[in-house]
Amino acid sequence: MAINNHERVGKAMEFLKDGLGPFVEREFKNVFKDRSSSAIARYVEEDRNLARRPLSDWDAAGLLKLMWEAWNDVFRRILGQAERSLVSELRDLRNKWAHQESFSSDDAYRALDSAGRLLTAVSAQQAEKIEKMKMELLRLRFDEQVRAEQRKSAGTAIESAAAVNLKPWREVVTPHKDVASGRYQQAEFAADLWQVHLGEGTDEYKKPIEFFRRTYLTESLKRLLVGAVQRISGHGGDPVVQLQTNFGGGKTHSMLALYHLSRAQPRANWPALIQCSKKPTLKGCLRLSA
Numbered sequence: 244m245a246i247n248n249h250e251r252v253g254k255a256m257e258f259l260k261d262g263l264g265p266f267v268e269r270e271f272k273n274v275f276k277d278r279s280s281s282a283i284a285r286y287v288e289e290d291r292n293l294a295r296r297p298l299s300d301w302d303a304a305g306l307l308k309l310m311w312e313a314w315n316d317v318f319r320r321i322l323g324q325a326e327r328s329l330v331s332e333l334r335d336l337r338n339k340w341a342h343q344e345s346f347s348s349d350d351a352y353r354a355l356d357s358a359g360r361l362l363t364a365v366s367a368q369q370a371e372k373i374e375k376m377k378m379e380l381l382r383l384r385f386d387e388q389v390r391a392e393q394r395k396s397a398g399t400a401i402e403s404a405a406a407v408n409l410k411p412w413r414e415v416v417t418p419h420k421d422v423a424s425g426r427y428q429q430a431e432f433a434a435d436l437w438q439v440h441l442g443e444g445t446d447e448y449k450k451p452i453e454f455f456r457r458t459y460l461t462e463s464l465k466r467l468l469v470g471a472v473q474r475i476s477g478h479g480g481d482p483v484v485q486l487q488t489n490f491g492g493g494k495t496h497s498m499l500a501l502y503h504l505s506r507a508q509p510r511a512n513w514p515a516l517i518q519c520s521k522k523p524t525l526k527g528c529l530r531l532s533a
Contacts, residue, residue, distance in 0.1 A: 248351035251380065252340045255358040255373060256303040259333065262367030263306045268298050274317050286312045304341070307334045322364060329361045348384050352377060434495045436502065451503040464497060471501050 246254075271279040284294040286309055293305050301309075310318055310330050318326075336354045340346075346354065359373035417423075438444045446453045460468075467484060474480030486494040 248346040248348060249340065249343070251351045251376060252336065252346055252354045254376065255355050256337055256340060258369040258372050259358050259362065260301070260303040260306060262362040262369035263303070263310070263365065264299060264301065266365040266367060267306055267309060270317050270321070271313075282313075283309065304334070304337050307337065326361060326364045329357050329364075332357050333361065348380065352380055352384075355380065434499055436495055436498055439499060439502065448499065451506075454499065454503055458496070458500065464493075464500060467497055468500060468504055471504065475505065 268279070271283055275282040283298060287293045287305070290305075290308075293301060293308075298306075307330055311327075311334065314327060314330075333354075336357070340354075355373055355377045359370050359377065362370035362373060434448055435444060439449045442449060447457050448454060458464075470480040470484065472478075472480070474482065486497060488494055
């Protein structure tokens with residue numbers, strides 16, 4: 244059964260607990276002899292929950308904390324500064340894991356590697372289990388990279404095949420005269436609903452016939468018009484429509500379509516327009532004035 248990176252780090256903490264427990268207990272006994280239990284309790288006396296429990300019941304967080312607090316008195320004589328840095332790092336990783344923070348594949352590998360290094364330093368057999376987890380994670384990452392490259396190659400091949408069969412756009416569409424001649428003004432391509440209401444602006448925006456002649460009715464725009472017709476005529480339709488698009492997605496253009504449609508149609512024509520609006524095109528249906 245596949246596991247995620249958070250679960251991998253959790254398993255590493257379990258192996259860390261199993262491997263560090265006997266080592267910590269042995270080293271305390273080597274230093275404090277029969278007083279090892281009382282010495283352990285003294286280092287964690289602010290945490291009564293830990294102090295009352297036998298060392299075998301401690302989790303990785305408690306063991307790492309004990310190693311950090313008793314480093315100079317117990318562990319410095321057999322472990323070096325590199326291992327002390329690993330203890331500090333693993334304490335932070337364990338806290339992130341306990342707070343349900345997410346781990347990327349790189350973060351998870353780092354946690355596994357640090358846990359494995361500390362377990363190897365204390366000659367714990369659990370280091371071998373950590374190593375297997377590291378290899379499995381590397382294999383998964385490699386498989387993901389291969390699949391990503393394959394998808395990329397397949398996409399490139401499809402694009403190349405499509406490019407061979409596609410005609411240049413100049414052979415498919417004919418630009419409008421003002422575009423072809425270079426006489427157009429970019430400002431004219433920005434629709435302004437208030438300007439249209441005042442009867443100002445270019446004909447393709449302010450004149451209904453010209454507006455719908457140059458407007459391609461997408462499925463979304465047709466649904467919007469049908470809903471508006473239904474609502475105004477009392478045959479259903481949503482009372483509120485929220486237009487959510489990125490910049491340039493057609494919000495103002497959609498409102499202009501509703502504006503011209505509602506102003507140009509006498510109320511008596513709304514019922515008939517409902518059926519008309521459901522057709523692929525509104526051409527021949529709209530009674531618009533020039």
